[in-house]
Amino acid sequence: MENKVTEEQRTRFAEALQRLAGDEDLLIAMGAMVLDDAPVVMAELQQQIQAGQLSQAASTAHKLKGLLSTFDVGGCVLTIQQIITAAKADDLAECVQSWSKCEREANELLAEVRGVVDPVST
Amino acid sequence: MPAVLVVDDDRTILLLAQKALSPIADVVTAETAQAGLDALRNGAFDAVLLDIQLPDRSGLAAYCEIREIDSKLPVIFMTIEAASNTAIEAMQLGAFDYLAKPLAVDSLRDLVDKAIEQRKLTSVPVALSADTVKAGDSSELFIGRSxxxxxxxxxxxxxxxxxxxxxxxxxxxxxxxxxxxxxxxxxxxxxxxxxxxxxxxxxxxxxxxxxxxxxxxxxxxxxxxxxxxxxxxxxxxxxxxxxxxxxxxxxxxxxxxxxxxxxxxxxxxxxxxxxxxxxxxxxxxxxxxxxxxxxxxxxxxxxxxxxxxxPPLRDRKDDVKLLIQHFLRQAKVELKKPTLEGLAPDTLDLLTAYDWPGNVRQLRAVIRRCVLDASMPVIFSDVLPKEIRRLDPKHVDSSAKPVKSPETGAGLPALVKRLLAEKSSNIYAESMEYMERYVLVEVLKATEGNQSQAAEALGITRGKLRDRINSYGIVLESGVSLQGDV
Known part of the structure; x- marks a missing residue:
């Protein structure tokens, strides 16, 4: 695969690249999968929170956290943890509040990942 | 090659595991616990990587079922929550270890490597034998007639x-x-x-x-x-x-x-x-x-x-031929050399006369190397490592250059080159010894011979340092030096 990662992206995803032993092709391939899968999981999570199904929401948030943590262990991943904690505590209000923050942060992260996977489209 | 089963519903994890582990194992993936358990029942695996949360059941439930299928299979849990109680509970139930997500390629490979080694330790039978009759089965033979x-x-x-x-x-x-x-x-x-x-x-x-x-x-x-x-x-x-x-x-x-x-x-x-x-x-x-x-x-x-x-191998020379016979038979199968017939008489004489400082491990490595290098059905002495050929007067080599004292540390490349040229079967040990001597002398010089400070700086115990000082003949009086040369 042709190497497309810019210096700026290398800096942004330095921790992720370090974990992947510097394998940029692997980062891109994982990014493509995350771009496919994360929106589906996010929609599921949003629907579960809106329906007050907090036990399922905790499980789905756990899955989203795993999916996005390849690229960032701070930011939205920390917010997802707040959702997990709130969902386990049966705190719907906190889940709803954290979700709006999480959705924004996750979409920002996905846009950055898209920049790595498909630079032409961004 | 060992086989590893990875069970996770996150495709990125399966991809990462494939990439990280392909140099050391064949990787089979499953996205549900049921698919993983089916794969386990139908195949032979040396380790399992298991997500703590799967779509069809919890990782712990899946783990218990894995134990029922194969109680000695090392299972490594993967979890996004490092402090997960489930992971700790699984460890207490006998899981091999757990890894925190996001996974890192190097630590994943290291841990799976350890798990594969653990599998071998636990599951490959050790047969005690005074002959090599059992060489064809899957046991590791512990041979000796002395x-x-x-x-x-x-x-x-x-x-x-x-x-x-x-x-x-x-x-x-x-x-x-x-x-x-x-x-x-x-x-x-x-x-x-x-x-x-x-x-x-x-x-x-x-x-x-x-x-x-x-x-x-x-x-x-x-x-x-x-x-x-x-x-x-x-x-x-x-x-x-x-x-x-x-x-x-x-x-x-x-x-x-x-x-x-x-x-x-x-x-x-x-x-x-x-x-x-x-x-x-x-x-x-x-x-x-x-x-x-x-x-x-x-x-x-x-x-x-x-x-x-x-006992060291030099004290049970009677067993050397038996061991050679076993390792030859093993290497012939494993290295796919069906036309190999055996050793020439002078090769066998040299092998039995050698002192084997690296013991059975060294003998096994030498035999495998000989089998690998042999292009004829009979192995002649010219494929033996130089340290063994030296015992034969007709092979005395006057071109071997002495390696610089490890006090300078500069002789390592030459040493490795020479050992490679000699087809040595002990390159790692000899190079590490050279490097270790150099490090010890330098640190002891820096601490002016103070062993406590040196041990602390080296990150080893004083006992270990003293042991090395004695075995390498490092002299601490009036400065730090080595007795003799390499």
């Missing part, structure tokens, strides 16, 4: 079923690990776990944590509670290799486990009990270390209630 080895076999038979600690002593390469595995496999604890820890491979603080576990916050970096080997191995057998390379604080804690099977995790107050049989091994002079104040006498006496002494 009196010394027959005594070892008798000892293994005599003490394996007694629930007492055992100390195995012998030079490097004599097969201490095989004895430990045989003791485990012939013991009443065979259905329990068997874990191995190399005490020399870890710094003191990490060794303590590895053996006894730690509580969250016990030290910088202890982000979650960790279960140690003594706790994980409850009901089983723990093999402590290189038991002589242990700091006094760890010695004291191991002694306590040996005395009353009690311990605390690092940073913890709760006293835990365990039921672990300890098999220890060393090539260090523990009695001398006790005299020097570097090893606890009470621990030595607890450990060596039963001692199995493995």
């Amino acid at each position: 009196k010394a080895m027959l005594d070892v076999f008798k000892d293994i038979g005599r003490v394996s079923k007694q629930d007492v600690p055992i100390l195995i002593r012998g030079e490097s390469g004599t097969g201490k690990e095989l004895v430990a595995r045989a003791l485990f496999q012939y013991s009443h604890r065979y259905d329990g776990p068997f874990l191995a820890v190399n005490c020399a491979a870890l710094p003191d603080n990490l060794l303590e944590s590895e053996l006894f576990g730690h509580e969250k916050g016990a030290f910088t970096g202890a982000e979650s509670r960790r279960i140690g080997k003594f706790e994980q191995c409850n009901g089983g057998t723990l093999f402590l290799d290189e038991i002589g390379d242990m700091a006094p604080t760890v010695q004291a804690k191991v002694l306590r486990v040996l005395q009353d099977q009690r311990f605390e995790r690092v940073g913890g107050n709760n006293e835990l009990t365990t039921d672990v049989r300890i098999i220890a091994a060393t090539n260090r002079p523990l009695e001398q270390m006790v005299e020097d104040g570097d090893y606890r006498e009470d621990l030595l006496y607890r450990l060596n209630g039963v001692t199995i002494e493995l």
Whole structure:
């Protein structure tokens, strides 16, 4: 695969690249999968929170956290943890509040990942 | 090649595992617990990577089913929550280890490598034999017909079923690990776990944590509670290799486990009990270390209630031919050389005359190398490593250049080059020895011969440093120097 990662992206995803032993092709391939899968999981999570199904929401948030943590262990991943904690505590209000923050942060992260996977489209 | 099963519903994890593990194992993936269990029932695997949360059931439930299928298969949990109680619970139930997500390629590969090694330790049978008849089956043979080895076999038979600690002593390469595995496999604890820890491979603080576990916050970096080997191995057998390379604080804690099977995790107050049989091994002079104040006498006496002494290969020359025969047969199959007939008489003479400082491990490596290099059905002496050919007057090589003293450290590239040219079977050991001598001399010079400071700077025990100083002939009077040359 042709190497497309810019210096700026290398800096942004330095921790992720370090974990992947510097394998940029692997980062891109994982990014493509995350771009496919994360929106589906996010929609599921949003629907579960809106329906007050907090036990399922905790499980789905756990899955989203795993999916996005390849690229960032701070930011939205920390917010997802707040959702997990709130969902386990049966705190719907906190889940709803954290979700709006999480959705924004996750979409920002996905846009950055898209920049790595498909630079032409961004 | 070993085979690893990865069970996770996250495709990125499956991709990462494929990429990370393909150099060391064949990787099979499954996205549900059921698919993973089906794969396990239909295939042979050496390790499993298991997500803690799967779509169709919890990782712990899947783990219990895996144990029913194969109780000795090492299972590594993967979890996004490092402090996950489920992961800790799984460790207490005998899981091999757990990894925090996001996964890192290097640590994943290292851990799976260890798990594969663990699988081999636990599951490949060790057969004790005075001949090579069983060479064709899947066992690892422990061969010997000499009196010394027959005594070892008798000892293994005599003490394996007694629930007492055992100390195995012998030079490097004599097969201490095989004895430990045989003791485990012939013991009443065979259905329990068997874990191995190399005490020399870890710094003191990490060794303590590895053996006894730690509580969250016990030290910088202890982000979650960790279960140690003594706790994980409850009901089983723990093999402590290189038991002589242990700091006094760890010695004291191991002694306590040996005395009353009690311990605390690092940073913890709760006293835990365990039921672990300890098999220890060393090539260090523990009695001398006790005299020097570097090893606890009470621990030595607890450990060596039963001692199995493995003879060096030079003291059982009668077994060399038997071992050659076995390793040749094995290499012929494994290296796919069906036309190989055997050794020329002078090759056999040289191999039996050699002293084998690296013992059986070195002999096996030499035979494999010869088989690999042989282009004819008969192996002639010209494919032997130079250190063995030197015994033959017609092979004396006057072109070999001496390597510079390790005091300069500059001779390492030349040494490696020479050993490669000589087809040495001991390159790693000789290079590491050269490097170790250089490091020791430099650090001792920097500390003006102060061994305590040097040991601290090197990150090893004073006993280990003193042992190396003696074995390398490092002279500490009026400056630091080496006796003689390499």
